[in-house]
Amino acid sequence: MVARSENLVGPQALAVELCSIPLRTPLIPAAGTLGKEVLDGAEDVYGAMLPKTVTPRPRAGNPPPRLAEAPSGMINSIGLQNPGLDRFLEDLDAFYTVGLPLFVSVAGDTVGEFASMCETLASETRVSAIELNLSCPNVEHGGGTFCASPSTVGDAVAASKGALAGAKPVFVKLTNDGVVGNAVAAEEAGADAVTVINTIPALVVDAGERRVFLRGGLSGPAIKPVALRAVYEVSRAVNIPVIGCGGVASGTDVAEFMLAGATAVQVGAGGFVREPGAMLAEFAEYLRGAGLRAGDLAGALGT
Numbered sequence: 001m002v003a004r005s006e007n008l009v010g011p012q013a014l015a016v017e018l019c020s021i022p023l024r025t026p027l028i029p030a031a032g033t034l035g036k037e038v039l040d041g042a043e044d045v046y047g048a049m050l051p052k053t054v055t056p057r058p059r060a061g062n063p064p065p066r067l068a069e070a071p072s073g074m075i076n077s078i079g080l081q082n083p084g085l086d087r088f089l090e091d092l093d094a095f096y097t098v099g100l101p102l103f104v105s106v107a108g109d110t111v112g113e114f115a116s117m118c119e120t121l122a123s124e125t126r127v128s129a130i131e132l133n134l135s136c137p138n139v140e141h142g143g144g145t146f147c148a149s150p151s152t153v154g155d156a157v158a159a160s161k162g163a164l165a166g167a168k169p170v171f172v173k174l175t176n177d178g179v180v181g182n183a184v185a186a187e188e189a190g191a192d193a194v195t196v197i198n199t200i201p202a203l204v205v206d207a208g209e210r211r212v213f214l215r216g217g218l219s220g221p222a223i224k225p226v227a228l229r230a231v232y233e234v235s236r237a238v239n240i241p242v243i244g245c246g247g248v249a250s251g252t253d254v255a256e257f258m259l260a261g262a263t264a265v266q267v268g269a270g271g272f273v274r275e276p277g278a279m280l281a282e283f284a285e286y287l288r289g290a291g292l293r294a295g296d297l298a299g300a301l302g303t
Protein backbone atom coordinates (compact mmCIF):
# COMPACT_ATOMS: atom_id res chain seq x y z
CA MET A 1 0.00 0.00 0.00
CA VAL A 2 1.47 3.35 -1.04
CA ALA A 3 0.63 6.12 1.43
CA ARG A 4 -1.59 8.89 0.10
CA SER A 5 0.40 12.10 -0.18
CA GLU A 6 -0.87 15.19 1.58
CA ASN A 7 -1.87 17.95 -0.75
CA LEU A 8 0.69 20.42 0.52
CA VAL A 9 0.87 22.44 -2.66
CA GLY A 10 -1.52 22.72 -5.57
CA PRO A 11 -1.33 19.82 -7.99
CA GLN A 12 0.07 22.09 -10.70
CA ALA A 13 3.18 22.73 -8.61
CA LEU A 14 4.12 19.04 -8.73
CA ALA A 15 3.34 18.49 -12.40
CA VAL A 16 6.10 18.10 -15.00
CA GLU A 17 6.17 17.21 -18.68
CA LEU A 18 8.41 14.43 -19.97
CA CYS A 19 8.72 14.16 -23.76
CA SER A 20 5.29 15.84 -24.10
CA ILE A 21 3.77 13.34 -21.64
CA PRO A 22 2.15 15.19 -18.71
CA LEU A 23 3.11 13.68 -15.33
CA ARG A 24 1.11 14.67 -12.23
CA THR A 25 4.26 14.29 -10.14
CA PRO A 26 7.92 13.82 -11.13
CA LEU A 27 8.15 10.46 -9.31
CA ILE A 28 8.34 7.22 -11.30
CA PRO A 29 9.02 3.78 -9.81
CA ALA A 30 12.45 2.53 -10.95
CA ALA A 31 12.12 -0.58 -13.13
CA GLY A 32 11.96 -3.77 -11.08
CA THR A 33 11.18 -2.17 -7.75
CA LEU A 34 7.36 -1.80 -7.66
CA GLY A 35 5.35 -5.01 -7.99
CA LYS A 36 1.81 -5.22 -9.30
CA GLU A 37 0.71 -6.46 -5.86
CA VAL A 38 1.42 -3.07 -4.20
CA LEU A 39 -0.16 -0.56 -6.57
CA ASP A 40 -2.90 0.56 -4.18
CA GLY A 41 -2.72 4.35 -3.92
CA ALA A 42 0.07 4.61 -6.51
CA GLU A 43 -1.91 7.15 -8.56
CA ASP A 44 -1.61 9.66 -5.68
CA VAL A 45 2.17 9.42 -5.58
CA TYR A 46 3.66 8.69 -8.97
CA GLY A 47 3.46 10.50 -12.30
CA ALA A 48 3.82 7.30 -14.34
CA MET A 49 4.06 3.52 -13.96
CA LEU A 50 7.12 1.49 -14.93
CA PRO A 51 7.09 -2.29 -14.39
CA LYS A 52 10.10 -4.61 -14.23
CA THR A 53 12.14 -5.07 -17.42
CA VAL A 54 10.65 -7.53 -19.86
CA THR A 55 12.60 -9.71 -22.32
CA PRO A 56 11.35 -11.47 -25.47
CA ARG A 57 11.18 -14.88 -23.77
CA PRO A 58 10.58 -15.85 -20.12
CA ARG A 59 13.65 -15.75 -17.85
CA ALA A 60 14.03 -17.64 -14.59
CA GLY A 61 16.59 -15.16 -13.25
CA ASN A 62 19.70 -16.00 -11.24
CA PRO A 63 19.97 -18.73 -8.59
CA PRO A 64 20.00 -17.62 -4.93
CA PRO A 65 21.44 -15.77 -3.10
CA ARG A 66 20.00 -12.76 -4.92
CA LEU A 67 20.03 -10.03 -2.29
CA ALA A 68 22.45 -8.70 0.30
CA GLU A 69 22.44 -5.67 2.54
CA ALA A 70 25.19 -3.08 2.14
CA PRO A 71 25.95 0.03 4.19
CA SER A 72 23.27 2.51 3.04
CA GLY A 73 22.05 0.27 0.28
CA MET A 74 21.49 -3.19 -1.09
CA ILE A 75 23.01 -5.47 -3.69
CA ASN A 76 20.75 -7.47 -5.98
CA SER A 77 21.33 -10.15 -8.53
CA ILE A 78 17.77 -10.90 -9.63
CA GLY A 79 18.88 -11.35 -13.24
CA LEU A 80 15.86 -9.97 -15.13
CA GLN A 81 13.47 -12.67 -13.98
CA ASN A 82 10.27 -12.08 -15.97
CA PRO A 83 7.50 -13.98 -17.78
CA GLY A 84 8.47 -12.87 -21.32
CA LEU A 85 6.76 -10.28 -23.53
CA ASP A 86 3.56 -12.20 -24.44
CA ARG A 87 2.62 -13.02 -20.86
CA PHE A 88 3.76 -9.55 -19.71
CA LEU A 89 1.28 -7.95 -22.11
CA GLU A 90 -1.52 -10.26 -20.91
CA ASP A 91 -0.87 -9.07 -17.33
CA LEU A 92 -0.25 -5.40 -18.16
CA ASP A 93 -3.69 -4.17 -17.08
CA ALA A 94 -2.59 -4.36 -13.44
CA PHE A 95 -0.30 -1.39 -14.16
CA TYR A 96 -2.48 0.24 -16.84
CA THR A 97 -5.63 0.54 -14.76
CA VAL A 98 -3.78 2.67 -12.21
CA GLY A 99 -4.67 5.46 -14.66
CA LEU A 100 -1.17 6.89 -15.11
CA PRO A 101 0.99 6.94 -18.24
CA LEU A 102 2.62 3.53 -18.54
CA PHE A 103 6.26 3.12 -19.54
CA VAL A 104 7.65 -0.31 -20.44
CA SER A 105 11.27 -1.33 -19.83
CA VAL A 106 12.67 -3.79 -22.37
CA ALA A 107 15.94 -5.73 -22.68
CA GLY A 108 17.24 -8.04 -25.38
CA ASP A 109 20.31 -10.16 -26.04
CA THR A 110 20.81 -8.56 -29.45
CA VAL A 111 20.02 -5.33 -31.29
CA GLY A 112 17.45 -7.32 -33.30
CA GLU A 113 15.65 -8.39 -30.11
CA PHE A 114 15.37 -4.77 -28.94
CA ALA A 115 13.95 -3.85 -32.36
CA SER A 116 11.43 -6.69 -32.48
CA MET A 117 10.13 -5.92 -28.97
CA CYS A 118 9.72 -2.26 -29.94
CA GLU A 119 7.89 -3.32 -33.10
CA THR A 120 5.42 -5.31 -30.98
CA LEU A 121 4.98 -2.45 -28.51
CA ALA A 122 4.57 0.24 -31.21
CA SER A 123 0.85 -0.54 -31.61
CA GLU A 124 0.21 -1.23 -27.89
CA THR A 125 -2.13 1.63 -26.99
CA ARG A 126 -1.71 1.16 -23.22
CA VAL A 127 2.00 2.04 -23.44
CA SER A 128 3.13 5.69 -23.50
CA ALA A 129 6.91 5.22 -23.78
CA ILE A 130 9.63 2.57 -23.92
CA GLU A 131 12.69 2.48 -21.66
CA LEU A 132 15.61 0.50 -23.11
CA ASN A 133 17.52 -1.27 -20.34
CA LEU A 134 21.00 -1.24 -21.88
CA SER A 135 22.72 -2.73 -18.81
CA CYS A 136 22.01 -6.25 -20.07
CA PRO A 137 24.65 -8.45 -21.77
CA ASN A 138 25.12 -7.94 -25.50
CA VAL A 139 25.45 -11.50 -26.81
CA GLU A 140 26.79 -10.35 -30.19
CA HIS A 141 29.67 -8.54 -28.47
CA GLY A 142 31.14 -11.24 -26.24
CA GLY A 143 29.23 -10.74 -23.02
CA GLY A 144 29.86 -7.01 -22.37
CA THR A 145 26.70 -4.95 -21.89
CA PHE A 146 25.15 -2.61 -24.44
CA CYS A 147 26.52 0.20 -22.26
CA ALA A 148 30.09 -0.99 -22.95
CA SER A 149 30.58 1.61 -25.69
CA PRO A 150 28.82 4.55 -27.35
CA SER A 151 28.60 2.57 -30.60
CA THR A 152 26.67 -0.36 -29.07
CA VAL A 153 24.38 2.14 -27.30
CA GLY A 154 23.83 3.92 -30.62
CA ASP A 155 23.08 0.66 -32.47
CA ALA A 156 20.43 -0.45 -29.96
CA VAL A 157 18.79 2.98 -29.86
CA ALA A 158 18.74 3.46 -33.64
CA ALA A 159 17.20 -0.01 -34.20
CA SER A 160 14.57 0.57 -31.51
CA LYS A 161 13.67 4.01 -32.83
CA GLY A 162 13.40 2.60 -36.35
CA ALA A 163 11.09 -0.19 -35.18
CA LEU A 164 8.85 2.24 -33.30
CA ALA A 165 8.68 4.57 -36.32
CA GLY A 166 7.83 7.55 -34.14
CA ALA A 167 4.94 5.76 -32.38
CA LYS A 168 6.34 6.34 -28.88
CA PRO A 169 9.24 8.10 -27.18
CA VAL A 170 12.30 6.04 -26.26
CA PHE A 171 14.09 6.51 -22.93
CA VAL A 172 17.56 4.98 -22.72
CA LYS A 173 18.66 3.71 -19.32
CA LEU A 174 22.41 3.82 -18.81
CA THR A 175 24.96 2.65 -16.26
CA ASN A 176 27.41 5.05 -14.63
CA ASP A 177 30.50 3.85 -16.52
CA GLY A 178 30.98 6.05 -19.59
CA VAL A 179 27.62 7.67 -18.95
CA VAL A 180 28.30 11.01 -20.62
CA GLY A 181 29.64 9.55 -23.88
CA ASN A 182 26.87 6.96 -23.93
CA ALA A 183 24.19 9.59 -23.34
CA VAL A 184 25.52 11.70 -26.22
CA ALA A 185 25.52 8.58 -28.45
CA ALA A 186 21.94 7.79 -27.38
CA GLU A 187 20.82 11.32 -28.27
CA GLU A 188 22.59 11.19 -31.64
CA ALA A 189 20.84 7.88 -32.40
CA GLY A 190 17.43 9.44 -31.71
CA ALA A 191 16.75 8.82 -28.00
CA ASP A 192 13.99 11.02 -26.59
CA ALA A 193 15.32 10.91 -22.99
CA VAL A 194 18.01 9.18 -20.94
CA THR A 195 17.60 7.54 -17.54
CA VAL A 196 20.71 7.66 -15.37
CA ILE A 197 21.79 5.49 -13.62
CA ASN A 198 21.26 1.76 -13.22
CA THR A 199 22.86 -0.14 -10.31
CA ILE A 200 26.65 -0.09 -9.84
CA PRO A 201 28.54 -3.44 -10.10
CA ALA A 202 29.37 -4.71 -6.62
CA LEU A 203 30.67 -7.75 -4.76
CA VAL A 204 29.86 -9.28 -1.37
CA VAL A 205 32.48 -11.55 0.23
CA ASP A 206 31.68 -14.02 3.01
CA ALA A 207 34.90 -13.90 5.07
CA GLY A 208 33.79 -16.72 7.37
CA GLU A 209 33.24 -19.13 4.49
CA ARG A 210 36.07 -17.56 2.43
CA ARG A 211 33.92 -17.34 -0.69
CA VAL A 212 32.13 -14.84 -2.88
CA PHE A 213 28.60 -14.54 -1.49
CA LEU A 214 27.12 -12.39 -4.26
CA ARG A 215 28.01 -10.43 -7.38
CA GLY A 216 25.32 -7.93 -8.21
CA GLY A 217 24.25 -4.33 -8.55
CA LEU A 218 24.47 -1.80 -5.72
CA SER A 219 21.46 0.49 -5.24
CA GLY A 220 20.12 2.77 -2.53
CA PRO A 221 21.46 5.89 -0.80
CA ALA A 222 25.06 4.60 -1.18
CA ILE A 223 24.94 5.43 -4.91
CA LYS A 224 23.13 8.78 -4.69
CA PRO A 225 26.20 11.05 -5.01
CA VAL A 226 27.39 9.04 -8.03
CA ALA A 227 23.96 9.23 -9.65
CA LEU A 228 23.69 12.96 -8.95
CA ARG A 229 27.01 13.59 -10.62
CA ALA A 230 25.86 11.55 -13.63
CA VAL A 231 22.62 13.54 -13.92
CA TYR A 232 24.52 16.82 -13.58
CA GLU A 233 27.15 15.98 -16.22
CA VAL A 234 24.73 14.32 -18.66
CA SER A 235 22.17 17.12 -18.49
CA ARG A 236 24.91 19.53 -19.54
CA ALA A 237 26.00 17.32 -22.43
CA VAL A 238 22.63 16.53 -24.08
CA ASN A 239 19.53 18.48 -25.08
CA ILE A 240 17.02 15.72 -24.30
CA PRO A 241 15.41 15.26 -20.85
CA VAL A 242 17.32 13.36 -18.17
CA ILE A 243 15.44 11.07 -15.78
CA GLY A 244 17.37 10.80 -12.51
CA CYS A 245 17.70 7.47 -10.71
CA GLY A 246 19.89 6.21 -7.87
CA GLY A 247 19.51 6.40 -4.13
CA VAL A 248 16.43 8.59 -3.86
CA ALA A 249 14.95 8.19 -0.38
CA SER A 250 13.51 11.61 0.53
CA GLY A 251 11.84 14.69 -0.89
CA THR A 252 15.11 16.57 -0.56
CA ASP A 253 16.75 13.90 -2.72
CA VAL A 254 14.07 14.48 -5.37
CA ALA A 255 14.78 18.23 -5.27
CA GLU A 256 18.54 17.63 -5.52
CA PHE A 257 18.14 15.46 -8.63
CA MET A 258 15.88 18.01 -10.29
CA LEU A 259 18.22 20.88 -9.43
CA ALA A 260 21.06 18.84 -10.94
CA GLY A 261 19.10 18.67 -14.18
CA ALA A 262 16.56 15.84 -13.99
CA THR A 263 13.09 16.36 -15.46
CA ALA A 264 11.67 13.38 -13.52
CA VAL A 265 13.05 11.13 -10.79
CA GLN A 266 12.81 7.38 -10.28
CA VAL A 267 12.50 5.82 -6.84
CA GLY A 268 13.92 2.30 -6.44
CA ALA A 269 15.39 0.70 -3.32
CA GLY A 270 14.46 3.75 -1.23
CA GLY A 271 10.82 2.74 -1.70
CA PHE A 272 11.51 -0.53 0.19
CA VAL A 273 12.32 1.36 3.39
CA ARG A 274 10.29 4.59 3.14
CA GLU A 275 6.87 5.35 1.70
CA PRO A 276 7.27 7.13 -1.66
CA GLY A 277 4.16 9.11 -0.63
CA ALA A 278 6.15 10.54 2.28
CA MET A 279 8.96 11.48 -0.14
CA LEU A 280 6.42 13.27 -2.34
CA ALA A 281 4.96 15.12 0.65
CA GLU A 282 8.49 16.26 1.62
CA PHE A 283 9.15 17.37 -1.95
CA ALA A 284 5.89 19.34 -1.99
CA GLU A 285 6.90 20.97 1.28
CA TYR A 286 10.28 21.87 -0.21
CA LEU A 287 8.58 23.49 -3.21
CA ARG A 288 6.24 25.42 -1.00
CA GLY A 289 9.10 26.67 1.17
CA ALA A 290 11.08 27.70 -1.90
CA GLY A 291 8.03 29.21 -3.66
CA LEU A 292 8.80 27.09 -6.73
CA ARG A 293 7.10 24.56 -8.99
CA ALA A 294 8.73 21.23 -9.82
CA GLY A 295 9.24 22.36 -13.40
CA ASP A 296 11.26 25.38 -12.20
CA LEU A 297 14.01 23.26 -10.66
CA ALA A 298 15.82 21.88 -13.72
CA GLY A 299 18.63 24.28 -14.40
CA ALA A 300 17.91 26.35 -11.26
CA LEU A 301 21.20 25.30 -9.68
CA GLY A 302 23.62 28.15 -9.05
CA THR A 303 27.31 27.54 -9.68
Ligand SMILES: Cc1cc2nc3c(=O)[nH]c(=O)nc-3n(C[C@H](O)[C@H](O)[C@H](O)COP(=O)(O)O)c2cc1C
Binds near residue numbers: 053078218247
Ligand atom coordinates in the same frame (compact mmCIF):
# COMPACT_ATOMS: atom_id res chain seq x y z
C1 LIG B 1 15.38 -5.55 -6.65
C2 LIG B 1 15.77 -4.70 -7.83
C3 LIG B 1 15.35 -5.07 -9.12
C4 LIG B 1 15.70 -4.28 -10.23
N1 LIG B 1 15.26 -4.63 -11.48
C5 LIG B 1 15.54 -3.83 -12.53
C6 LIG B 1 15.00 -4.09 -13.81
O1 LIG B 1 14.24 -5.04 -14.02
N2 LIG B 1 15.34 -3.25 -14.83
C7 LIG B 1 16.13 -2.14 -14.66
O2 LIG B 1 16.38 -1.40 -15.61
N3 LIG B 1 16.64 -1.84 -13.43
C8 LIG B 1 16.34 -2.66 -12.38
N4 LIG B 1 16.82 -2.33 -11.14
C9 LIG B 1 17.61 -1.10 -10.98
C10 LIG B 1 16.71 0.06 -10.54
O3 LIG B 1 15.69 0.31 -11.48
C11 LIG B 1 17.55 1.33 -10.34
O4 LIG B 1 18.13 1.72 -11.56
C12 LIG B 1 18.67 1.13 -9.33
O5 LIG B 1 18.26 0.30 -8.26
C13 LIG B 1 19.17 2.46 -8.76
O6 LIG B 1 18.13 3.17 -8.15
P1 LIG B 1 17.82 3.09 -6.56
O7 LIG B 1 19.10 3.36 -5.86
O8 LIG B 1 16.78 4.13 -6.34
O9 LIG B 1 17.31 1.69 -6.29
C14 LIG B 1 16.48 -3.11 -10.04
C15 LIG B 1 16.89 -2.74 -8.74
C16 LIG B 1 16.54 -3.51 -7.65
C17 LIG B 1 16.97 -3.07 -6.27
